[in-house]
Amino acid sequence: MRAFIFPGQGSQAVGMGAALAEASPVALETFQEVDEALGQHLFRLMREGPADELTLTENAQPAIMANAVAMLRVLEKEGGVSLADKADFVAGHSLGEYSALCAAGAIDLATTAKLLKLRGQAMQAAVPVGEGAMAALLGADGDKAQAIADEAAEGQVCTVANDNDPNQVVISGHREAVERAAALAKDKGVKRAVMLPVSAPFHCPLMQPAAQAMEKALADARIAPPLVPVYANVTAAPVSDPDTIKALLVEQVTGRVRWRESVLAMHAAGVGQFVEFGGKVLGPMVKRTAPDAETISVISMDDIEALLKII
Known part of the structure; x- marks a missing residue:
């Protein structure tokens, strides 16, 4: 097929x-x-x-x-x-x-x-330019990425946007929260966290x-x-x-x-x-x-x- x-x-x-x-x-x-x-x-x-x-x-x-x-x-x-x-x-x-x-x-x-x-x-x-962001977590699965996003949210929006494959998940939300998640990811065993060059935080609330x-x-x-x-x-x-x-x-x-x-x-x-x-x-x-x-x-x-x- x-x-x-x-x-x-x-x-x-x-x-x-x-x-x-x-x-x-x-x-x-x-x-x-x-x-x-x-x-x-x-x-x-x-x-x-x-x-x-x-x-x-x-x-x-x-x-x-x-x-x-x-x-x-x-x-x-x-x-x-x-x-x-x-x-x-x-x-x-x-x-x-x-x-x-x-x-x-x-x-x-x-x-x-x-x-x-x-x-x-x-x-x-x-979303006004600059207020939102997205980041790719390389070496993370969906569950790990969502756990990191939840911990980083601190009352802001931060969630999994794209579950692309077993080793690549993209998170999206308020810029500060996504940046916190990217920093946190390194301590959680994620291989790399890469801020994406996008103009808006897609696929999130x-x-x-x-x-x-x-x-x-x-x-x-x-x-x-x-x-x-x-x-x-x-x-x-x-x-x-x-x-x-x-x-x-x-x-x-x-x-x-x-x-x-x-x-x-x-x-x-x-x-x-x-x-x-x-x-x-x-x-x-x-x-x-x-x-x-x-x-x-x-x-x-x-x-x-x-x-x-x-x-």
């Missing part, structure tokens, strides 16, 4: 999509469709930068999605294959869950781009204003049953019902990204091959979680052609 997976924030880079668009009219059409939906020259920003503007949450989120979906569309339209025939499940990390839903036909491309633009703006606006904004936006969005089940971040379980998908996307803004558990659940369901579209971040996490699984990263036209030979 096979899962198609989609990366989250941090996978953006100046130049993304440029070579693919030159090689494929399908990819270029995808980027143009996103530009039209958003009313901005996002693809030009993806191609040319500047990097600091591309890294802004409201730009990075739709850009990463557009790049991943373009890769998949080239595979499908030029390779003559369909996701429904080649994938048993889809999943994505944080914003990647929207890419997965778009890929599986649950949300159309224009709506996905608009939702992610809004999501990025709402997440950025939820401080994001509640953004969750409310997304609840309103998703209420008006048309979501269809996906072609294959989507493993939801907050439950690490497959979902196909549109109303449930909407509710889980709202919960995801403040909730934990249970990526490690999602990989384990897909693996237990029989998935032996994970294909990552538009990034090479999730593959290593999958390998650390399910060492006997095969991982494939699709980030170029060559990768698409290589994939076509084996699926």
